[in-house]
Amino acid sequence: MLMRWFMICFFCLVLPWSALAATEIEISSPGEQSIPLALTRLLPNKGPESAQISGEFNEVLDADLDLSGLFRFVDPEAFLDDAQRIGLYSIQVDFPQWRLLGSETLIKGTYKIEGDKLTIEARLFDVVNRKLLTGRRYVGEAKDVRRMAHAFADLVLKELTGEEGPFSARIAYISDLSGDKELWLMDVDGKRPIRLTNHRSIVLNPDFSPRGKEILFTSYRANNPDLYRKEIYTGKEAKLSYKQGLNVAGRMSPNGREIALTLSKDGNPEIYLIGTTGRIRKRITDSWGIDSDPSWSPDGSQIAFVSNRQGNPHIFIADTFSGQAARLTTQGKYNATPAWGPKGERIAFTRQSGGQFDIYTINIDGTDERRLTFGPGNSEHPRWSPDGRFIVYSSDKGGNRAIYVMRNDGTGARRLTKLDSDCRHPAWSPRW
Amino acid sequence: MKAMQTLKLVLIALFLCSSLIGCAKSTPQMDQEDVGKSDMSQPSEVKGADEGSMKAEVVPTHDDIAGMERINFDFDQFTLSAEARSILGNNAKYLQANSGTNVVIEGHCDERGSDEYNLALGESRALAAKNYLVSLGISAKRLSVISYGEEKPLSKGTGESVWAQNRRAEFKAIK
């Protein structure tokens, strides 16, 4: 309503002038292809000071926002005195100072420590229009500072792009740090890893339920590759599919009611749908060759998978209802591990070329194929972040296999796990 | 109607106020958002997950059989080579001579390629070996298969000689 008032005033003032002849020019790209951001450190709001709290919040936020690729960070060395002033109301912020530094956006915040309790208030300002864009107060304990920073990074992306960030989620993966391949869970920046299973066997291939608090995986605990489900918070675990032969690559449907997986109970690996109790509902593929690696389209109507039915392994897309399948990839001699993007338009996969595996994306109609990684080493197991901005994957370019993350255009790659164990099969949880 | 008029007045008042202050949006959002008490509870970590202190314990599931040799495969293949067939011929003789021994055939792959696809490929290798033994007169009831894909390499490392060793089917006695 207020906007309408402004618009009316605006048109009254401006319209009569617009008929004038003017010189035409064209500006065909922005002078700066990133948003200049000043990220200040949190200031203590009364209460005791803690360089650790402000430092950790700053570090996490900096890393998340940097990964987004949206920003150019204004050098903190150049900050003027407003960076040292608490002022969370836009009338208290000295915007001209920040304009002078070339900044368009500004993050300021405070923290307050009272016993075990930690309160952080963070604000995102539009420097050009001199206004508050968004802000939150987070209440928790000191150990929650990283989660508060991730949550605020998600909020910053939502405010600026309309789409929330994926930083508050988790990444499940397989690591042999304990001596066996077990299921682990970590923050999306690789911090705070915890082990979730103790099967002392081989655990493989995790996938999250759509609501995020449950993980499917395969384990050899009972001397057969069986499919398990595990509730993350309670730790409760159950065998879900344990037919003779393979019970692998379980992927829960977007509505959470069915699981696509590879079964070889009849001697040849085929993709089936089972219910959440493990009962077979439907067989999706029927070919002489290997059919494996299902990945659901976001609307559940289609399933991408790998098949060697035409000779070499290629990616195919099957209709969930009819089972009718068409080949997606045409290049290369070994294409595998399809991962359907959350926006529905693109599929990530791996291809072997020149003896090494790299990650590619392709439109679901087979057009616009793009290679995202270029070695060294093998890059495999691509999985999307829930917003489709990022791809998490495993690579052995650092020697041991580790988990990496990059933007969906292949830029910004960084390693998340340490090189002290073999890590693979990452899966990004839905928003936590 | 009356409500509408009141609303209009309120809106005009609001408009005036906001133009005095500057910008309506400059009032800070004091959204208090608890990061979620229930969410603050940590995912349940397994007991004794103390990194480093725990010793890995390899539990052998099956025993190697001295009289049965493993066979190897080409990359992304599960067809039996002439050499593999001759080894399987010897293995069949051993099984005929030791009719009390039941066998699990393990299919393995090298580390390259999709793990899930390799699980399927490993099984195809084990099944190829099993079917050939059955064709040589061994009862299918004595033979079971399991695929480990690329999860249990015979030797670690990279390079064709390592990979070639790892692309294999092994024969283990069921206890």
Place this chain on the structure above:
Amino acid sequence: MPDGTGDEVGVSALAFVQAFIQQNWALSPYLLDQSRLRDLEAKATLSYAASGEMIRYRINTPSGNQQFDDSLKKAITKSKQLPQPLPKQLDLLVTFNLKEMARGK
């Protein structure tokens, strides 16, 4: 009444104003749907007094994309004062698009 043609203002002054506005325009491709980069375009009229002060502006045809249009408004706000005077008043019809950015993609 000035007719505002480029010739009268001078090519170098025009090129200077164009570069100045472009330099003030910041937009990350990660804000946008990559496949739509080619389609985004907006037109604005800007009027500078000889002093270098922007006396009026209007976005005549916005792109319809909020992130794109917001970035233009910011660029215009940042361009309200030229760092040096002009030979005379300048009326501009500026077309903003991402042709050069899309080419690299």
